[in-house]
Amino acid sequence: MHPHLRHLITLQNLNAATLVHLLDRAEALRVASAHGTRKLDLLHGRTVLNLFFEASTRTRTSFELAARRLDADVVNFDIANSSTNKGETLLDTLHTLEAMHLDALIVRHREGGTPDFMVRHAASGVSVINAGDGHHAHPTQGLLDALTVRQHRRNFDALTVTICGDVLHSRVARSDVHAFSTLGVRELRLCGPRALLPGAEEFPGCVLGDDFDAMVAGSDVVIMLRLQKERMIATLLPDEDAYFARYGLTSARLKRAAPGALVLHPGPINRGIEIASEVADGVQSRILEQVANGVFVRMAVLAELLAR
Structure with a gap:
């Protein structure tokens, strides 16, 4: 049995039954909404607020589409012109928003732990969904990556999954590890330059390496992570060409993977740094499927938390 969810902050403590239930619900909503062309009224009368303290195009748009397709009212909070820029504390912002009787806050913040802080200090029954916090977690990305893989490979326990890039600073990597390990993949490999790999103690059971x-x-699944260019300077990494030579996913390198291996990337893509264009646009790429699945996964999470 899976417990009823009030919030979604991380995938770390969720059991396999809960993850499978959310993936099944995403698939069911895809069918019920005729692949997103038919609006459902599951969240009619509910109000969802996008609270993005950090720039995001695809995640914010995806959550907004998900909420609207379930017939919720959506408000986008304009941080650039908000009172937080006038020195208002996060707690005051939270209580001010709660006073407006919202049903859900979708929070993205550069500081790890911010969504959890909001859960602990919320005075109302508002649900909090983490849309990415610091290096900590990005749970809906972990779910949509798992859904994308499941659509092509039914048995997780037969899979070897390799995640490559800036693992150390990646909330996507952490949520993917939580999702795939809970779902029982055979082997999880984390790869990147030594300066961008975490300590093995943070990821027990994973294979870490820089080759x-x-x-x-x-590998049956290869997940490439976005390399934040500012890290190249901060950690004295090789330049872009040298990084691509060692860690870029090229057609030649992909041939080393299992036949028909799936290629994923959370976006936005740095072409020619993490991944070659012919791979990003090639037959094994599932990157655009990830984007489409993101809407259905976020519909599933909103429906799970808010449907009456």
């Missing part, structure tokens, strides 16, 4: 050619060999 991408060796790590990609035999």
Whole structure:
């Protein structure tokens, strides 16, 4: 049995039954909404607020589409012109928004732990959904990546999944590890330059290494992470060309993976740094499917938390 969810902050403590239930619900909503062309009234009368303290195009748009397709009212909070820029504390902002009787807050913040802070200090029955916090978690990305893989590979326990790039600073990597390990994949490999790999103690059970050619060999799923260019300077990494030579996913490197291996990337893509264009746009790429699945996963989470 899966417990009823009030909030979604991380996938770390969710059991496999809950994850599978959310993936099943996303698939059911895809069918019920005729692939997003038919509006459902599951959240009629509910109000959802997008509270993005950090720039985001695809995640914010995806949550907004998900809420609107369930017939919720959506408000986008304009941080750039808000009172937080006038020195208002996060707590005051939270209580001010709660006074407007919202049903859900979708929160993205550069500081890890902000959505959890809001859960602990919320005075009302508002549900909090983490749309990405610091290096900590991005739970709906973990779910949509798992859904994308499940649509092509039914048995997680037969899969070797390799995640490559800036693992150390990646909330996507953490949520993907939580999702895939809970769903029982055979092997999880984390690859990147030594300066961008976390300590092994943070990811028990994962294989860590800095040789991408060796790590990609035999992989059924290859998830490339966005490299934030500012990290190259901060951690004295090689330049973009040298990084691509060692850690870029090229057609030649992809041939080392298992036949028909799936290629994922959370976006936005730095072409020619993390991934070659012919791979990003190639037959094994599932990147645009991830984007489409993001809307249905977020519909599933909103419906799970808010449907009466």
